[in-house]
Amino acid sequence: MTARTASWLPLSPGERSVAIEVLVHGPLSRTDLAQRLNLSAGSLTRLTKPLIESGLLVEVGEGEPKGVPAEVRQGRPSQPLDVVAGSRSFLGFKITADRVYGVVTTLRSDIVARHDRPLISHEPAGIVALLGEMTGELTRAHPGIAGIGIGVGGLVRDRAVVGESVYLGWQDVPLAALTEERTGLPVVVENDVAALVEAETWFGAGRGLDRFAVLTIGAGLGYGLVLGGRRVPCAEEDRGFGRHWIVNAHGPLTPDGERGSAVSLLTIPSIRYQVQAATGRAWTYEEILARAADGEPLPARVVEEAARALGTLVAQIANFAMPQKILLAGEGVGLMEVAGGTVAETIRSHRHPLAAPVDLETKVSDFHDWARGAAVLAIQVLVLGAGREELSDGG
Known part of the structure; x- marks a missing residue:
């Protein structure tokens, strides 16, 4: 079959x-x-x-x-x-700047296998070949694969074509068609944040909620909003969320963000850039958090600024979107362990005194979780028969 x-x-x-x-x-x-x-x-x-x-x-x-x-x-x-959750399996892939992360999931999106491989080239042909190799390895170990979902940071059209991906240097790459030809399996492609939001809406923190928001922090910022139980599509969601969201007009300037923007204050590359500019040393994000937790002045100041920016973003989302829950996810959420108190205090200071507390859930996500989100897109399209265009209109 x-x-x-x-x-x-x-x-x-x-x-x-x-x-x-x-x-x-x-x-x-x-x-x-x-x-x-x-x-x-x-x-x-x-x-x-x-x-x-x-x-x-x-x-x-x-x-x-x-x-x-x-x-x-x-x-x-x-x-x-x-x-029958185990009756069919699905592949999900997350493409980053230097690796491809893959998972095998059940029909209910439970991850049963993980696999990742380094990227040697950003050329579409090379990445498609790698996706084909990984698909072959995973399907041999897990027969019955019904389809593939791929998550990419950038603009994706019709859940098939990568219109633009800055970190891959792509424009108008028909990734779904190329991967289908290489693997013989049906393929769905989506922006990685949109895929994560769909997965959390169906099977995660947003399940059963009418109003739900997702904020991701890591190499960049991502935001997704669910209203009426359906993700709200937005033309700007794939084009550098947070770059023009000014949190502190007197804040730091980075090469990739406006002065004091959410990007310049909160993303992992920006935090590392600020510390390196002041010290002349390239520290990892984990080292910066650890030194801030130990009270070292410079890392502590940068982390506190990031925490205030995060608290401001969460409060603004709560004030205007009024979600029942906000999920904070991504590889940068370790910030909450070090400066969660500052985040909470900032949220309160930007909310009405009588406002209900924000239901903020934190989820430490690795790239396999993002790949799982892509697999959920495959489940939605391939099992339930919803077309690419139909899902693009509301999830």
Whole structure:
């Protein structure tokens, strides 16, 4: 069976709604599922029948192992419905400036394998060849791969073409088509932050929330907003978020940001740049945090400025977007361990005294977590049958 015929396509809008509800929140009884989707019992039966017949959904009972097909035991209409999480696997890749990180996930996005390889070249042909090699290695160890998701920092069009990626030096690279040709598997490409937001909305910190925001700090800044349970697409989300968000007009100037911008105060390269400019030494981000925690004056000052910038950003997001939760993620969140008190104090100072406390969740993410986000995009498109354009309009 090929990867394309292994997908459960096509799904009608009603079938897709049922599949998503069970995938994200299951196992669910039919009564609960009908109430959640405002469906009659007859309509639900009509929609679930083809999903069960195709193997996307199965009936499970209390005390029985999940994933046992309904036909091998006595099923009852009252039995809860669930997906067979291990029935299909998905590949997710995150491309950075110097490495490609890959994961294998289940249908519910649980990571079952990790793999990464260094980049030798930024040429599209070289990266596609590397993706092909990694796909071959992972599919040999994990048969049944249904598709691939790829996350790239930069502007991505139609979940297929990398319109611009500064750190790769790319413009108008048809990455999905090239990788499909190389691997023989269907491919979805997306901006890495957008993919992470989708993954956290479906399977992570934002699951079940109507209003949810994600702020990532690391080599750059990323921001994503979810309203009505759906990610809000934005033309600027792939083009250097934070570069013109001025947090302190008298703050530091870096080669890549406006003076006092969120980028110049908060990103890992900017923090390292500030310390190196003052000391003449190139310290790692971890060394700077450790020395700040020990009270060394210069690193402590730079880290405190970064913490105040972060607190200001979080407060502004809370004030204007009014999310139920804000997730702080990325490889730079170690800042919270050293200066979390300053972040919290700054948030309070920028909020109304009677405002509810901000529900701020911190998640230390490595690049494999970003790759998992790309795999979730593949699940959305390939399993649920939503087209690239449809998902681009709202997730």
